Amino acid sequence: MKPHILMLFLDGVGLGDDVPHNPFAVADLPTLHSLSNGKRWLRDVGIQRTARSLLIPTDAQMGVSGLPQSGTGQATIITGRNIPHLIGEHYGPKPNQATRDLLDEDNFFKRVIRHGKTASLLEAYPPQWHKGINSGKSLPSSYQYALQSAGIRFLDEADLRAGRALSGDWTGEGWRTQLGYTDMPILTPFEAGVRLVELSRGHDFAFFAHWLTDVIGHRGTIAEATTLLTTFDGVMSGVLSVWDDDEGVVIITSDHGNIEDIGNRHHTANRVPTVIIGDQKDVFDDIDTLADIAGRMGQILGI
Numbered sequence: 001m002k003p004h005i006l007m008l009f010l011d012g013v014g015l016g017d018d019v020p021h022n023p024f025a026v027a028d029l030p031t032l033h034s035l036s037n038g039k040r041w042l043r044d045v046g047i048q049r050t051a052r053s054l055l056i057p058t059d060a061q062m063g064v065s066g067l068p069q070s071g072t073g074q075a076t077i078i079t080g081r082n083i084p085h086l087i088g089e090h091y092g093p094k095p096n097q098a099t100r101d102l103l104d105e106d107n108f109f110k111r112v113i114r115h116g117k118t119a120s121l122l123e124a125y126p127p128q129w130h131k132g133i134n135s136g137k138s139l140p141s142s143y144q145y146a147l148q149s150a151g152i153r154f155l156d157e158a159d160l161r162a163g164r165a166l167s168g169d170w171t172g173e174g175w176r177t178q179l180g181y182t183d184m185p186i187l188t189p190f191e192a193g194v195r196l197v198e199l200s201r202g203h204d205f206a207f208f209a210h211w212l213t214d215v216i217g218h219r220g221t222i223a224e225a226t227t228l229l230t231t232f233d234g235v236m237s238g239v240l241s242v243w244d245d246d247e248g249v250v251i252i253t254s255d256h257g258n259i260e261d262i263g264n265r266h267h268t269a270n271r272v273p274t275v276i277i278g279d280q281k282d283v284f285d286d287i288d289t290l291a292d293i294a295g296r297m298g299q300i301l302g303i
C-alpha cells in the first residue's frame with residue numbers, strides 16, 4: 001500500500017496551564033498520554049517522541065497580532081501558507097473573501113486531486129446543512145471550502161447510515177439528540193476510531209474535522225470538556241488499535257486554543273498540539289507553525 005494520511009482536525013484545542021479549568025490537566029486520558037510519554041498535553045509538554053508518535057507544540061499565532069481564528073487557522077493548515085500574515089489579520093470563524101481566494105489559488109485537497117490521487121472529508125452533514133450550502137445561505141468553513149474548491153463532494157445522511165462516513169461528534173449521538181434522527185446508528189468512541197482508519201484507507205488523504213471542542217471551549221463547562229476529551233481518548237484507542245505504522249501517518253492538529261481555558265469564552269494564543277503517528281513521523285520533526293504541516297504531508301504522499 002502507498003502511504004496515506006488521516007488528518008484528525010480538532011477545532012479550538014491548545015496547550016494550556018495546569019489548572020482545574022483545563023480539561024487536559026484534570027481528565028484521565030490514557031491513550032493520549034501514551035502518545036506523549038505519560039505527560040499531559042499542557043503548555044510545558046515540549047516535544048515528545050514515542051516509538052509510534054511525535055508531539056510538537058505548534059504556533060498558531062504566526063507573528064500576527066490578535067487572537068487566532070478558525071477561518072485563517074484552518075486555511076493555513078490546508079494551504080501550508082501563513083494566511084493571517086497574507087491577509088493581514090486573524091479572521092473567522094468562516095473564511096472571508098481574501099481567505100477564500102487563497103484557498104481557490106491552491107490547497108492540499110486540490111494538490112492531491114491534481115496528482116491523480118483521492119481525498120475525502122469523512123464526516124457526514126445533515127440535509128439542512130447541504131441545503132444551506134447549496135443555496136448559498138450558509139458559508140462553508142475553510143476546510144469545507146477547500147474541499148469544494150477541489151471539486152470533492154460532501155458526504156451525507158445516506159453515507160452515514162451506510163457506514164461510509166462518520167458523524168462529526170464521532171458517535172452519532174448528536175444526530176439523534178440534536179437533529180432528531182432517532183434511528184441513527186450509534187458507535188462507541190472506540191468503534192468510531194476503528195471506522196475512521198478503515199474509511200481513510202480508501203483515500204490518499206482523508207480529513208476529519210471535529211468542532212465540538214471549540215463550541216465547548218466557548219460556552220461549555222469543565223465537566224462537558226472533560227467528557228468530550230475522554231470520548232476523544234476512546235476514539236484514539238480505536239485508531240491506534242488498527243492503524244499500521246507502515247501505512248502512512250495519522251495527524252492530529254488544531255487551528256487555535258480554546259477548550260484548554262474553560263471559563264474564558266475566547267480563543268487563546270496558546271500553541272496547539274500536533275501529533276503525528278506512524279513510521280514516517282520524523283518527516284514532521286522540524287515543524288514549528290501551522291503553515292509547516294501541508295508541505296510535510298506533500299512529502300508523505302510524494303506530491
Ligand SMILES: [Zn+2]
Pocket residue numbers: 012070093214218258267
Ligand atoms: Zn471558536
